[in-house]
Amino acid sequence: MALSGTMVKQVTIMSDGDVFHEIFRYRPHHISEMSPDNIKGVNLHEGEWGTVGSVIEWDFFHDGKPKVAKEVIEAIDEEKKSVCFKVIGGDILEAYKTFLVTVHVDTHGEENVVTWTFHYEKLNESIPDPDSLMEFCLNVTKDIETHHLPKCD
16 A cells, blocks of 8 residues: 555536635635534634635544644645645644645536645555545535525525
8 A cells, every 4th residue: 555645536516616716715714604514714824815835724524523734825826726735734644744735626617627636645554545535625615616506595
């Protein structure tokens, strides 16, 4: 079993892809309102929202437990609508030596594809692949989509 890995999953959303990208770039602190069962809060520790080098702390609920992830924004690509976060502290680093998360949106009219990519290195071979964390990210994506879809009365 390899210690390093890459995991990629895609999900199609019907809500606006530009808005989705903007949320992860400039307004991650609003995600707790869109996915309250998963994200408890997002706080800025250093820098400014939406800028490379800024440090963000996520309080979230995963695998039945409250957890924390401290991340630095590594890269932002407006053209590709992607944001890359490097985990620098918190619960994820109890199992992984390095963990990078990239969220990328391809916009195609009314259909948009959100791609989550994890690049990681496990601390040892007994650590499972981050499947449940990926599922968590896909669930948050669906919550954000639902929040932004027109409400039917």
